[in-house]
Amino acid sequence: MQQLLDVSAGYVGFALEAMAVLVIAVGSIKSFIAGLGAMLFKPSLHDAIREVWLDYARYLIAGLTFQLAADIVSTTVAPSWDDIGRLAAIALTRTFLSYFLERDLADIRDRRQGVSEAKS
Structure with missing residues (x-):
């Protein structure tokens, strides 16, 4: 039974x-193309680049979440201090990214509300 759990955890962790x-690669390619397009064709470069970075951060957070899940699965089988440290580092990185992403999204929402109220 333990051997089945070990093998299953290995496959789930790999997946x-x-x-x-895959998520990080897709996000990187998409953000590279969008960033290049923003630099070449957008008159308000700062806002366009900020949107690209926020979108990219979402992909990074999603990728880190999958990585965290993989590490949790791997750690449940035979946790070492290295595994636990890696898990903590990924969780901390994801937490900081989520915090700053949410802060930036709130800033953008506030700016958009200010612009729409000014137009009214």
């Missing part, structure tokens, strides 16, 4: 890590 890589 979650593959999902993390």
